[in-house]
Amino acid sequence: MLELLQYTFFQNALIGSVLASVVCGLVGTYIVTRRLVFISGGITHASFGGVGLGVFFGISPILSAMVFAVASACGVVWMSDKHKVREDSAIALFWTLGMSIGIICSFLTPGFMTDLPSYLFGNILTIGTEDLLLLGGLTILTVLLYVLFADTIMSVAFDPIFAKTQNMPVKCIEYLMMTLIALTIVATLRLVGIVLAISLLTIPQMTANLFVCRFTTMAWLSVGIGIIYCIAGLVFSYLLNVPSGASIIFVSIVIYTILRLTKRE
Known part of the structure; x- marks a missing residue:
C-alpha cells in the first residue's frame, strides 16, 4: 500500500x-x-x-449534469410548493425524465460511450485535477455556508414550520440546500457513480447517529467517518482488485452493520 502513495492517481x-x-x-x-x-x-x-446531453452535444458531461441536477432539484421544490404537486410524484417525474433523456442521448451519440461506466458506477482512481478542483471549490463553499448559517440550516432541517414562525428564510434555505445537494451529487459521480452516490450521503450519517444526536456534532463526525470509509474501501479495492466505488459503499455498509449490531447488544 505504501508503494501506491508514489503514484499520482492514488494521491x-x-x-x-x-x-x-x-x-x-x-x-x-x-x-x-x-x-x-x-x-x-x-x-x-x-x-x-x-x-447524456453533455456527451451528445460534445460538452463536459459533469457541467451539463450539474445544470440538469440543479434544475431538477429546484424543479421538485417549485412544483410541490407552487403547483401543489405531491413531492414523491414530482421526484418520480424528474427521476424518469433524466434517465430517459440519458438513455436516448447515449443511443443517439455516434460511437460508443467508453466513459459511461465511470458515471454509472464510479472509479475514484480515474479522477483528475479538474475533478479535484470542483470538489475543492464545493468543499470550501459548503464549509462556509455551514459556518455562517449553521443555526438556520439546523432549524430548517428539524422543523421548517417552526423556523418560518421565527421569520427565518426557510424557502431560501430550502432552495440553497437542494442546489447544494445537486452539486454534491454531481461532484461525486466520478468517485462512486450515479448508482451508489446516495450511499455516500447517508451511510456515514447513519453511523454517526449511532453515537451522537446533535446536528452539528453529527455533521462533523460524519466527515471523519466518511474519510475512514473511503480509505478502507480503497484498501479493500486494492487487495481484491475490484471497483473502488462499489468497494467504498460495501465496506461502509459492513462496518455500519457491525456497529449497529454491537450497539444493540
Whole structure:
C-alpha cells in the first residue's frame, strides 16, 4: 500500500476521498435529518440526463449534469410548493425524465460511450485535477455556508414550520440546500457513480447517529467517518482488485452493520 502513495492517481484518489467526505458529511446530515433521502435518490438518477446531453452535444458531461441536477432539484421544490404537486410524484417525474433523456442521448451519440461506466458506477482512481478542483471549490463553499448559517440550516432541517414562525428564510434555505445537494451529487459521480452516490450521503450519517444526536456534532463526525470509509474501501479495492466505488459503499455498509449490531447488544 505504501508503494501506491508514489503514484499520482492514488494521491488524487486520497485527496478526492477527503474532499468528498467533507462535502457529503455536511450535506448528508441535512438530507438525513430532513428525510430527503428519496429526493436525493431522484436527483442522483436525474443527473444521468445531464450526462447524456453533455456527451451528445460534445460538452463536459459533469457541467451539463450539474445544470440538469440543479434544475431538477429546484424543479421538485417549485412544483410541490407552487403547483401543489405531491413531492414523491414530482421526484418520480424528474427521476424518469433524466434517465430517459440519458438513455436516448447515449443511443443517439455516434460511437460508443467508453466513459459511461465511470458515471454509472464510479472509479475514484480515474479522477483528475479538474475533478479535484470542483470538489475543492464545493468543499470550501459548503464549509462556509455551514459556518455562517449553521443555526438556520439546523432549524430548517428539524422543523421548517417552526423556523418560518421565527421569520427565518426557510424557502431560501430550502432552495440553497437542494442546489447544494445537486452539486454534491454531481461532484461525486466520478468517485462512486450515479448508482451508489446516495450511499455516500447517508451511510456515514447513519453511523454517526449511532453515537451522537446533535446536528452539528453529527455533521462533523460524519466527515471523519466518511474519510475512514473511503480509505478502507480503497484498501479493500486494492487487495481484491475490484471497483473502488462499489468497494467504498460495501465496506461502509459492513462496518455500519457491525456497529449497529454491537450497539444493540
